[in-house]
Amino acid sequence: MAVKQISVFMENRAGKISAVTRLLGNGGIDIRAMSLADTTDFGILRIVVNDTEKAMKILEENNFSATTTKVLAVGLDDKPGGLAAVMEALYADNIGVEYMYAFVSREAEKAYVMLRVADNDFASKVLKEKGFILLNSGDLFGEK
Amino acid sequence: MSKYWNEEIECMSREDMKKLQSERLVTQVKHVYENVPYYKKLMDEKGVTPDDINGIEDLHKLPFLTKADLREAYPYGLLAKPLSDCVRIQSTSGTTGKRVVAFYTQNDIDIWENCCARAIVAAGGTKDDVCQVCYGYGLFTGGPGLNGGSHKVGCLTLPMSSGNTERQIQFMMDLKSTILCCTPSYAAYIGESLKEMGYKPEDNKLKAGIFGAEPWTEEMRREIEKSLGIKAYDIYGLTETSGPGVSFECEEQTGMHINEDHFIAEIIDPKTGEVLPEGSKGELVFTSITKEAFPLLRYRTRDICVLTREKCSCGRTLVKMSKPMGRSDDMMIIRGVNVFPSQIETVLIEQGYSPNYLIEVDRVNNTDTLDISVEMNAEQFSDTIKDIQKKEAELVAAIKTMLGINPKVHLVSPKSIARSEGKAVRVIDKRKLH
Incomplete structure (x- = not known):
């Protein structure tokens, strides 16, 4: 129950983000979720897209270092304490979060976060047992 | 076909070589003294006359020439023949300051091309080979030198010059090139492009490559x-003495045999100018003993290396020079430490990175800074910041x-550092020290 995320390495240079997004846009790639982690030197753009394979091909052809990682897409209630409940569930089982980012949904009253943890299977099991919804790629792109 | 281009010379006994060098040196010193007022003045100032030079044992008495002399004497000051006897001019790549121009008589060209022919034969070249020369043609000596050597050997010569990599590869494939001559950085780039295609x-169909004109490492050779x-065979030379072919590598790949019948090599202490015993590391000095038009005596190359006379399995008796650690033009002094780009390159390749890098040196608040950009390929990239920072820390x-x-x-x-088709630009020194 995980979704494929693409991470793109980007040295801090003017025009890099603009170049990547334009390339993907021209290739008909729909970005469903994204985050940008940065340091003084470089950044990592993380995206979840409708066609991972095609996006990877475009990135490779244009000399970007990109890699795919499985992350968990978790649905939670869009109300105060909604996110805390997810975090508590993970913490209770001693699951550390490497990074996470939120993304918007087209469904009312639901919020979503992408979670990167060390062990996806274990974290999925824990979250499901506690009643959280985990989305797969179909859920992310099939709901239109 | 013999494994030597000129067996008599290449395998000559030490005694005979000394005798040949001595005879040629004595004649050459006279020729220079009589025809090059610039050098005569240097000799006079040192109190040396041609009569003091009776053999190579007297070589140390002669004054040195440096690149500064060549610049000062530009363009005709070191010319030893009337221009009407000269047939060619070549010039240095001119990366630092004023260019140096060198003159050649037809005999000079023949000798130079024969030196290159020795290198090609040492790399296994015969008249049946197809030799693709992608060193630059023109003022740069790389293209003309190897082109001439290739003709002498009788190879089918492809005078590609540098650049247009797609065409290089098309010719290489369609015309079945067997020997590739270019700078090592361009060879690496061609290898990369082939893989991409x-x-x-x-x-x-390539079997050998003859690569030179810039410093490169053993690791890069293996790549x-x-x-x-x-x-891959190394070749060495400099415009000041002729061009490529001053020395060349044999199949043993443990250093380059110097064409001693044309160039006498010495190793000196770069600080004191004192001649160092064999096996010492120091600055390489060349004396051209056959060159007619532009005969430099005791020219300081600023290349740091070691000479060895250990017996070579190839049978050649010509002295071997180690791969230069870098020309002192390439050497940077950063925070008081001598740094050669080749040292940094060695580390990068050892750590699994590509040999494409850029070194930037600057001075901020009176402290030198050294910034090295290194390309990271997709396999090396992992998803988290801390992994990348760990990689950077390991390299540091x-x-x-x-x-x-x-x-x-x-x-x-990947590919964000500009590729070179000739000599690679590896270092940008932004310090304003002069």
């Missing part, structure tokens, strides 16, 4: 050999171990 190393499926530590100073390392995207 879907070719495997065994798809080409090139692997990517092109060849044996390895470079610090090698140089003794702390660099900043920046990992960058």
Whole structure:
């Protein structure tokens, strides 16, 4: 129950983000979720897209270092304490979060976060047992 | 076909070679003294006359020439023949300051091309080979030198010059090139391009490469050999003495045999000018003993290396010079430490990075800074910041171990550092020290 995320390495240079997004846009790639982690030197753009394979091909052809990682897409209630409940569930089982980012949904009253943890299977099991919804790629792109 | 181009010379006994060098030196010193007022003045100032030079044992009495002399004497000051006897001019790549121009008589050209022919034969070249020369043609000596050598050997010569990599590869494949001559950085780039175009190393017909004109490391040699499926031979030379072919590598790949019948090599202490005993590391000095138009005596190359006379398995008796650690033009002094780009390159390749890098040196608040950009490929990239920072930290530590100073390392995207088709630009020194 995980979704494929693409991470793109980007040295801090003017025009890099603009170049990547334009390339993907021209290739008909729909970005469903994204985050940008940065340091003084470089950044990592993380995206979840409708066609991972095609996006990877475009990135490779244009000399970007990109890699795919499985992350968990978790649905939670869009109300105060909604996110805390997810975090508590993970913490209770001693699951550390490497990074996470939120993304918007087209469904009312639901919020979503992408979670990167060390062990996806274990974290999925824990979250499901506690009643959280985990989305797969179909859920992310099939709901239109 | 013999494995030597000129067996008599290449395998000559030490005694005979000394005798030949002595005779030629005595004649050459007279020729220079009588025809080059600039050098006569230097000799007079030192109180040396041609009568004091009776053999190579007297070589140390002669004054040195440096690149500064060549610049001062530009353009005709060191010319030893009337211009009407000269047939060619070549020039240095001119990366630092004023260019140096060198003159050649037809005899000079013949000798130079024969030196290159020795290098090609040592790399296994015969008249049945197809020799693709992608050194630059023109003022740069790389193209004309290897082109001439290739003709002498009788190879089918492809005078490609540098650049237009797609065309290089098309010719290489269609016309079945067997020997590739270019700078090592361009050879690496061709290897990379072949791979990108879907070719495997065994798809080409190349068997050997003759690479020179810039410093390169043993690690880079192995990379090139692997990517092109060849044996890679080093070649050395400088415009001031002729061009490529001053020395060349044999199949043993343990140093370059100097064409001693044309060039007498010495190693000196770069600080004191004192001649060092064999096996010492120091600055390489050449005396051209056959050159007619532009005969430099005791020219300081600023290349740091070691000479050895250990018996070579190839049978040649010509003295061998180690791969120069770098020309002192390339040497940077950063925070008081001598740094050669080749040292940094060694570390990068050892750590599994590509030999495409850029060194930037600057001075901020009176302290030198060393920034190294290194390309990271997709396989090396992992999804988390801390992994990349760990990679950078590992590189910093390895470079610090090698140089003794702390660099900043920046990992960058593949292909983001400009590729070279001739001599690679590896260093940008932004310090304004002069």
